[in-house]
Amino acid sequence: MYQLSTVRDSLDLVSINNNLVDCSAGAIVDWANQQFGKHLVMSTSFGIQSAVMLHLVTQIVPDVPIIWIDTGYLPKETYIFAEELTNRLNLNLKVYQSEMSPARMEALYGKIWQDKNVESLNLYDRIRKVEPMQRALKELKAEAWLAGLRQNQTKFRQQLEYVNKQGEHYKILPILRWSSRDIYEYLTEHDLPYHPYFDKGYVSVGDWHSSRPLSATDGDERDTRFHGVKQECGLHLPLSNDEAQSLDSSQL
Known part of the structure; x- marks a missing residue:
C-alpha cells in the first residue's frame, strides 16, 4: 500500500506522512509495528477517552509496552479505571513514577501546583511527569512512541503530523485527526467506557489538584487543566539540551 524506508535513523517524515494521510488509524499502528517492532511503546494517562487508543493499539500489537506515568496525585477514580481497563484489555502495563516522592517534593518545593x-x-511537571517518562523510554529501549494526541485539543497539537520526531524518538499519532464524534463512535462500537469523571462534566482529567469540569467560558477542553495557565504538561513537547540534562535523576 505504501513504500517506506527501513532505515529508522533516516526516515523521510515528509514522504511518510504523505503516504499515511489516507490511511486508517489501525493501518498507522500496523505501520509503526512493522517499522519499529520491539522498540515500539505506547503511553496512556488513563484519561477520559484513553480506552480508545488502548483498545485500538492492542488489537494490533497485543503485547506493546504501555507506559503510564503515575504522578501520585491522580484521582481515586483514575486508579480504579486503570485497573479495570488493564484487566479487561490484558494490557502490558509499565508503571513509572518520579524518583522523588510527593512528600519529599512538597518538603523541598512546597505545593507548587498551587502556584498559578x-x-x-x-517544575512540577518536570519532576512528576517528564523525568519518569524519559527514564521509561530509555529503560524500555524505545525508538518510537504511540500516543493519542488529537489536533483539536491544543494549538501546539494542530501543527503535528502522524509521525513526528521528538528528541531521539519518533512520536506516532494514529488518531491525530479524529473528531469528538469519531471518539464517541469508536467507544460505542466496541462497548468501551469513558473515565468516570466524564459524567461529572470533565472532558480532560489529570491530577486531582489541576483538573476541573468544563465550563461555558472555556475556549477548549485543555483550558480545564493546569489552572488555565498552560495547555501542555511537557510530555509531548521537545526538550532543549539544558532541559534534557536537568532530567538527570541525581539532580532532582
Missing part, C-alpha cells in the same frame, strides 16, 4: 504561574507548574 508557568514556572512552578513546569
